[in-house]
Each structure stands twice: as structure tokens, then as C-alpha cells.
Amino acid sequence: MQQSSALIKVVKQALKQHGFTYQQVAQHLGLTEASVKRMFSQQQFTLARIESICQLMALDFTDLLRLLEQAQWQVTQLSEQQEQQLTEDLTLLVVAVSALNHWTMQDMLQWYQLTPTECLQKLIKLDRLKLIELLPQNRIKLKVAPNFSWRNDGPIQRFFQQQLATDFIHHRFNGDQECLLVLNGMLSVSNNAVFQRKLKRLANEFNELVQQDSQLPLSQRHGSSVVLALRDWRFGALQRLLRQDNPS
Template identity: 60%
Template sequence: MSQIDLMLSCVKKALKQRGISYAQVAVHLQLTEASVKRLFSQKQFTMQRLEQVCQLMQLELADLLQLMSEQQQQVQQLSYEQEEEITRDLTLLLVAVSVLNRWSMQDILDWYQLSEHECIRKLAQLDRLKLIELLPNNKIRLRVSANFSWREGGPIQRFFQQKIAQEFFQARFNSKAECLLVLNGMLSAAGNDEFQRKLRRLASEFNELNRQEASLPLAQRNGVSIVLAMRDWRFGLFKPLLKKS
């Protein structure tokens, strides 16, 4: 992420935390809301306007730089070796997935057959892997960025593909909490690229919603798994019917 991208990301995050809308920013800058959105999307902020937005949030520029520094220290992705270490220990993987869903240690103990001692050991291991920071009284602080993801084709992704894919699709997908869409069509390379961008944007929206609802009691949140996939499927099932070249 470039410095300007990181700075604007911090500004957006600070605005959201303070409940300040683009419309309010527009009034403060004496611009239209559309102009403010364009400033963010086209990254055209001058230092003067950036300082004005900071004033609206009651922040100094130095505070914004501190936020940038903290965000840069957040983990965007684990190394291959770190993911491999997690997949070798099913209990560690369980705890890792739980904390990424913003569960507390007590939540984990309430839901799973883990002793407090074992849970603390796994949390300490995740602290060493820099996925979390284990605070006094066993409080958990995530050290991952908003766009954290498992490595593409890495150990975690392969684990879920091998161990869970078959079980995942055994569901009937007929309850109100389930949905299965199977789409078939033909796209150009450009159309394929565009749709993949939309899939990534949808995944980003899911992650943001997950973050926003993290403060709700665990009893009000249900585990949700989503599979977004797209691939060249011109052959597959019909390959035996293809004409021989």
C-alpha cells in the first residue's frame, strides 16, 4: 500500500470511528459531497484540505501520522512457514480462526472443550506469530490489518480446500441463513477481470461488516462461511464429449 493510500485509509477509518459522514466533511470544506468522494477516490487531497479534515476530527496531523505508523505495523499476511505451523495443530487453527472472528478467550472456553491452560498456550503461540497481542488478564488485541488474508494457494487455503470443501457442499442450502448461486456464462478476458474485481469488493464488504458487528454479543452472531470462486470451466464435465483435435 502506498503512503497516500495508507494516509487516506487512516482518514477514512478515523472518520468512521467518530461517526463523521462525507456530507459533514463536505460542509466543513465548503464542497459538495460528490466532490469530497472524488477527492478520496482520485487521491487529490492537498495538505491544506487534509489539515482541515483533521481539524473536523479534532486531530493533529501528528496524530494522523501516528495512526499511519500503527497501521503499517499491522500484519497483512503471514509467512508460508507461519501458516504451515498453524495447520499442523488443529487446536491452534481453531483458536486462530476464533480470534480472527474477534472472540474473547472466554468465548472460546465457553464453546470448545479446551482447558484455560491450553487456550492460553495457543494464544501465546499466536502472539509469537504476531497474529495477536496477548494483553494482561488474557485480553486479545488483533494485530492484523483490515485487508488481512491467508496466502493464496498457501497452507491454510489448501487445508480448507482439502478438509472442508466436501463437507461444505453437503448442505441443502434451503434455509433462510443459506444461499447457493451457480452461474454459467461466457465472458471476455476484460469481463472476467471486471467480475473478479467485483468479487474482491464483495469480500471486502463482508470483512468490513464482520468488523463492524464484532462488538455484538457472541450469542447474536452466527458463524458464516462464504465461498467465492470463478474459473475457466469450458471443459470439466463435458470433456469426454469434446471432438478430438
């Protein structure tokens, strides 16, 4: 019973991660939205229906079982307080981001002005936060799930948004490994939701590529940051030209 509850929880998390709503699941299964909500709340699913939901998300059932195994021991998100600890200690944040990118302790000592004692102290803190497990000989084992993410509007996200405004965007993006796309258009509510799902799937593909390259030497990997954002921004700098009685 405990395993089936965990499996349903993973299904629910996967749906959220892929941007699917209960209404879309209901349409896919040929049920009412109320029926789907009841199935989740009462945790009453047939195997056939779970497989059908996997098809909706373009996942194999084996992928779901793999997510279940990972979810049983991996962290998907830190608490607000834990993230706050990271933002209050820049060195700890640097070590945390490096560890999440599969750096070794030796990599960190080569790249940053850290003493071995200082670096080890930060790794011990990350172990206590359950982001990593510090193994013998100071080897680092990540304890985060592939879908690990910082909290929405949490301390880490706000910290990087401040950096984003002042540093990331103020760049020409003309290098071989750089790309900037600015898209403007008018979407219906339904197609806006479709595009959001596509963005989330693209983010999943990025994470999969990061996992594929994680075993390569650090010299063959390059820090890559991607910003995916979608919002109502029809007017921007032109807003002062709008009529006060416009139908927006």
C-alpha cells in the same frame, strides 16, 4: 519521506486488493502504463494524482489515511512457515480462527474442549506469531489489518480447500441464512477482469460487515463462510462429448 513511501505502498496494496492494474490506472490518469510504473518505482506522486487514484477505487482520501495508519502496525499476511505451524496444530488453528473472529478466551472455553492452561498456551503462541497481543487478564487485541488474508495457495488455504471439497459443498443450502448461486456463461477477457473486481469489492464489503458486528456478543453472531470463485470451466462433466479438434 518515509511517510510518503508508506502512503504510496498503501496505494499500491489497495489497487491490488481492489483488482486494478497499472494499465487501468494509466487510462484513468490519462498516462501511459510505463509512466505509471515509473511513478510507483520512483515514488513520485502529486497529491492530486493520489486523490484521483482513490476516486478510481471509490475510496475517500481519508480512507487511504486510515489504511496507512493501520498498515504501520498491523499484519496483512503470515509467512508460509507461520501458516504451516497453524495447520500442524489443529487446536492452535481453532484458537487462531476464533481470535480473528473476535472471540474472547472465555468464549473459546465455553465452546471448545479446552482447559484454561491449554487455551492460554495457544494464545501465547499467537502473540509470538504477532497475530494478537495478549493483554492483562487474558484479553485479546488483534494485530491484523482489515484486509488480512491467508496466503494464496498457502498451507491454510490448502487445508480449508480439502475441507471444502469434503464438507462445505456437500450441503443443500436451503436454510434461511444459506445461499448457493451457480452461474455459468461465457465472458470476454475484459469482462472477466471486471467481474473479478466486483468479486473483490464484494469480499471487502463482507469484511466491513464483519468489523461492524465484531463488538456484538457472541450469542448474536453466527459463523458465516463465503466462497467466491471464478475459473474457466466451460466443459466439466461434458468434456468427453467434445470434438478432439474443437477450437478451445
